[in-house]
Amino acid sequence: MSDSIDPLIYQIKVLNLLTKKYISIPELQEQMEYEGIAKSKRTLERTLEKLADHFDDIERRTDSKPHQYRWKEYASGLKLLNMTPQQSVALMLAEAQLKNLLPPNIMETMRPFFEHAHYQMKFAARDRLEHQWLTKKVAVAPATQPLEPPQIDETIFKEVTTALYENRLLNAVYQAQWNDQPSRYQVMPLALVQQNVSHYLVVKRIKDGRVIGEPFFLALHRFLAAEASTFYFDYPTDFKLKSFIEKENRFGYGECRPIRLTFSISWNSGYHLTETPLSPDQVILEEDENHYRFQASVIKTDILERWLRGFGDEVWDLEMEYLDE
Known part of the structure; x- marks a missing residue:
């Protein structure tokens, strides 16, 4: 945990955690520690007293010990505080997909939003629909043998x-x-x-x-x-x-040349191609209870050939006609 955080950043962190409901010093301190910020209870008290003195939108309850704080009902607070649980779910899913596709400077600007989303989900009841959706109801299944990602400096x-x-x-x-x-x-x-x-x-x-x-x-x-x-x-x-x-299919490797692919495949192995075609122009040339014969315009790549070989004897009478000759 860090106790050397910049005072301004510390104050912003405290403001981020205030909501329209009263929250006590111990509760705020627990949340700050969850975010990796270790400051004494007295430091947090002084910070909140100073913020309440300077922000009219912060309401302080002095009839309780320790004091409690919240944003007033009409206050807009910081924009992060307006995040709904549904928005938190969407942000956490987006973070998982985008963290390796966005420049670090953009990810850094989004970090407070991601942190706030994680915080909301951590303290959300386990039976909340949003928590169930995030932890139990959605996943991405690998289409091939899962591999560990290579190390990138x-x-x-x-x-x-x-x-x-x-x-x-x-x-x-x-x-x-x-x-x-x-x-x-x-x-x-x-x-x-x-x-x-x-x-x-x-x-x-x-x-x-x-x-x-x-x-x-x-x-x-x-x-x-x-x-x-x-x-x-x-x-x-x-x-x-x-x-x-x-169109160029550079990530398929191999020749990367356009072809008209025709092949026969057993009914059990080929049925999924009637639902998820190889290409928009795919047609079924033959069909019976035992097999299909498909034709489609695709790019010849190593990936395509590995895919076809993966069916073994379930694929036969394979034809490839180059379309760029």
């Missing part, structure tokens, strides 16, 4: 996301999977993409002050060093992340 992540957010060139030292020695790059960061547990930076390479080649991606966990440069760039208007991922 926090300093590198900060430099990378800062350069990406501010449209600044990035100087990097990168260890490619197949190279014995690391490479030095200057790149134009274009996008951050999460695939399963790994994160990739989509970039264009800069050489001698000029953009060269097509966009490609670098795995964040293979960066050995990164520094956001002082040089800014105009974000390229011709780069479309959705197209890079879906």
